[in-house]
Amino acid sequence: MKRWRQRVAETAPSGWPAHVHPVIQRIYAARGVCTPAGATHRLALLHPPALLGGMDKAVALLIDAIDQGQRIVIAGDYDCDGATGAAVAERGLRLLGAAQVSHVVPNRFVHGYGLSEALVASLEPAPDLIVTVDNGVASVDGVAAAHARGIRVLVTDHHLPGDALPDADAMVNPNLDGDAFPSKALAGVGVMFYLLLAVRAAMRDAGRFAEGAEPDLGALLDLVALGTVADLVPLDFNNRVLVDAGLKRMRAGKACAGITALIEASNRAIATITATDLAFAIGPRLNAAGRLEDMSLGVACLLTDDTGIARRYAEQLTAINQERREMQAGMVEEAEAMVAKASYGDAVGVALFDRGWHAGIVGLVASKLKDKLHRPVLAFAPAGDETDELRGSARSIPGFHIRDALAEIDAKHPGLILRFGGHAMAAGLSMQASEFARFAAIFDATARAHLDEERLQALVQTDGELDYRDHTLDLARQLRFAGPWGQAFPAPVFENVFECASWKPMGGKHLRFQLRHEQGGAPLDAVMFSCFDGTPPPARFRAAYELTVNDWQGRESVRLLITHLEPM
Template identity: 80%
Template sequence: MTTKVWRRRAVGEAPRGWPAHVHAVVQRLYAARGVSTPDGAEHKLARMLAPTLLGGMDRAVALLRQAIDEDWRIIVAGDYDCDGATGTAVAVRGLRLLGAKHVGHVVPNRFVHGYGLGEALVASLQPAPDLIVTVDNGVASVAGVAAAHARGIRVLVTDHHLPGDVLPDADAMVNPNLSGDGFPSKALSGVGVMFYLLLGLRAAMRDAGRFPGEVPDLGVLLDLVALGTVADLVPLDFNNRVLVEAGLRRMRAGRACPGIAALIDVSNRSVASVAATDLAFAVGPRLNAAGRLEDMSLGVACLLTDEVAIARRYAEQLSAINQERREVQAGMVDEAERMVAGMSHVDAVGVALFDPGWHAGVVGLVASKLKEKLHRPVLAFAPAGDDSDELRGSARSIPGFHIRDALAEIDARHPGLVLRFGGHAMAAGLSLKTVDFGRFAAAFDAVARTHLDDERLQASIHTDGELDYRDHTLDLARQLRHAGPWGQGFPPPLFENVFECASWKPMGSRHLRLQLRHTQGGAPLDAVMFGVYDGTPPPSRLRAAYELAVNDWQGRESVRLLLTHMEAV
């Protein structure tokens, strides 16, 4: 494996006041992430930020109250990723809980309608609804909102993406990232914004005496909120950790909606011990696969059904699509790696790749894989359609390079080169003319060179330091699984140690299974490393970065090291 710069996270303020049953290593891990006292890990729903702090709430709530009071036909317009699918399900289920009688949904097909609330999607709505509520999109849908208004349709935009220079003329808009919005957390996902809007709507209806009996319980939606938040890779700040932890508790208690329960089951994960990492690496990808290769309507249907048997059938279909996605992705990544190896401009800082045979739904995953391999910002492009003269690209970035701002800089330097773009600091999407790919690739590299120096282009691995051999215990592994919740911005614990390799063998065609002996002593430890075996034996003495995990095999739990990087020492 390639050499990386090893860096250790600073512990920060010394932990204090923790209960005796919380392992000292767990306390240290929290402190390294800015949480030095137990209250910083008390993810109680009562401590989440108030919905009243979110800008645009009053206007949006008033619009939804009118829609419910007057029995408007409401269409929820989602997005074709996991955040959009869960947000759509939250919106439909939540609005029905609060009394809306005519709620439907639509999800754009990326190959037919493009991204977001576009003109084509609006035109497809027959008959025209009274109100469109967007979820996880809309802040850039200037033309789509105008097309809706031309048909007499009101539009409520809920989104979390960064706004462009021009906002759509929506009837109401809720987005914590709008300029001037004072909401303390800018990290809400699309599903999180929708959940907050429903909380605000319920509060207004309750204050107006609309619930003479029991107030509807929106907590039933938290499993969906947790899944969408984790899968969208938004930073898990305290507020998002509150939402995710509440959703995980609901899942572990056996109260997840049938669709999520089925997706966990077909992923060979345990509902009773499900963790945020399971949502990120097993459940989320199965939902995302539908939007990448086919139609996310299947994913939304899985999340909306209340029939266990139907949910299981949907989950199995999604799992099969995900397997197909993995095969397509593997082929595209191999092609991309060969392409990079054969480049004459291998010194490119910003890497842009295009192949006419690539699948537009999978280019984001290709960009992500290449970004990890090259430690460079990467853009991967595919044809927008069979007869299209446009390309659709997906970007993934590295720390220190805000990819959405970089695209805005290119747009300012070369007006008209980029047709459409949007996204976040670490991921973005865009469209451009096929004939302009070469010009764009040069412009992207030029902008990357102005912002990235040699130090930032050096791949680093951040660990939580060494783990004493006596701490390789099942008790600590269990505590780590249920601590956190870990994710983007609140990274999973990663330890480093020097080991002797007592034995090893291939596992499948690309994986390794090893027995590692800690240099300090102790019994050999079972370890695995995925996707790295190329026929070369591992070093006899190695430095490894690893997660301390629980291996649950046929109902028996044991400690296993999940290696993410190793080097000979």
């Protein structure tokens, strides 16, 4: 059984207009938004770019490169944040007058992560300036290699810094020590967008734009929204403003050709696209390219303005994503078999390794196992065919900062970890295969030292009960477009006791129900995914669920999406 906890507002909602449903007001208040101001997502309310540290040097470096017609290479990353960030950088710099700008994305199996020495060596001819996006804060050797070739480097990143910073010509990162920027949650694409805003402002102040000719950087917000949501950074107010603006562009039919094609390929409706769609349908299609092949395909999809070419790219990305899904399913099944063994029975920090696993998918395996076990999980695969090095990906649970844990292990056991980096909930690392068993024991001991029994018990967090009279299409529609919901600003989940009037399997692993609210009212349609093992559901149960809009053949109806249930 899991722990259940209701979100409770510290301050009562006030000042909301009458058309905003009281349930919506209650949900916002439970997330610290008690007045309409906290849900007023106007771009004018964004934190000013000038508050980001290092901005003056970065702006001067870019304007100088633009004015001199220098060759600028955007060095992205092989995930969705890095791909969207590279596209924002290239599109934005062209809007601002850069004549020679291109991009490069590392192949994780050839160049490794970030601005590596190998990636710098591959740049022919050598550019005048490298601009990193979503990486670079740990690229000490890569920046040195660039300087050795006479290449200047501007680092834009959002990852936490290590003990040493690269000797970049300029660096913009809200998470550097002492940086005064109020929002530390910017994704890599968000940092790049902010830099472009600052460059435009400097050009405006210098009188560089003719009247009415200032470039519209708002055209990049669809890309900013996708990268921000897909990277699972906290959706604080600043990020919600960015994501909301990007979603509105998409719904208005103003998204770039690549995003539009990806939405169509995922069978989502453009007019009702949400942050959840970006997280679970659009983002994975881009990420699949970086996991299994080359993220250059994803960036190309986001850069083309040709609808036909964009659709072909989207079809390729969808096919790669399907291959990823099939490969992931097999690896997760093998991982579950591993943890079923007695040797893993009482592990608090779980480390898994199989020589047949794919290095691009271990992060997804760690995520699935983390959800199932409610334990921090690391999954490893060989880094390549001609090396004894392992590449690992970590996913954590609340209360256990995974990057800090790896830093602690690195400090106590120098040399055990070759490289590491990441955030509180996700991280990556490398080590020698011969050290895996020792690392696994140390990681388990570290997790035990920081996690008590309460934190190891999974939590079902809800927004309380919903009156049977509130199961309405109007409320479901308001919930769909409120938010935007995502990391640290979760989609509303309600809890109630239901009688199961009827049920039937759907697609093998899923269930469809007709439920009766214990207070009365009409039967409610409900679904639960990936839950059916052949055992009939209980006749009466307590359920955690989302109130959603079911779109079917042009008709809308209310449907409950059950996320957890327990018999009563």
